[in-house]
Amino acid sequence: EADIYQTPRYLVIGTGKKITLECSQTMGHDKMYWYQQDPGMELHLIHYSYGVNSTEKGDLSSESTVSRIRTEHFPLTLESARPSHTSQYLCASTEGANSNTGELFFGEGSRLTVL
């Protein structure tokens, strides 16, 4: 089993609240990702990181922000949640070597509902 953990698994919160979704991995992977997943839609990459102090925006524009202060930790923050942020957020990681095939290891997801 992959050693990547997300908390909380489920979160229901009111509009305007600040939230942080936690993601940690114990595999020493350099590369980490956040995907957003809505029912019936493809996975959208919203943020990624190639290592400590490296963060990049993904293909889908998102109002969320991320940080990478430690290799194992890649939290996602929404400063002011809105109903349009309601979605499932998936964290993933992979090795950073050039020989890497791109195989991703996923956490179990955080399902966010903003009322």
Added chain:
Amino acid sequence: AQSVTQLGSHVSVSEGALVLLRCNYSSSVPPYLFWYVQYPNQGLQLLLKYTTGATLVKGINGFEAEFKKSETSFHLTKPSAHMSDAAEYFCAVSSGGYQKVTFGIGTKLQVIP
């Protein structure tokens, strides 16, 4: 550039019947190909992958997929569906290294008793 097309967002099969989920890809370089499975309220779990070598790859739970370069396909099959196979299946392509992984839209498999 790379892309993935999964034909059929919903597939229904009877228990015991053949499962066939279709995936076509495009890639400007030799691809790495993956199938992931997602059960309700879970993350994605790797089912199988093609990197190099043998074009027929076997995965967990009796699934297998064949890489056909001439058809740019990587279809997923299982000879006999089980109720526990009901899930969503995602095909993905990567160029490896520091390149991003591209996912298909997913195929939801329903198994009818």
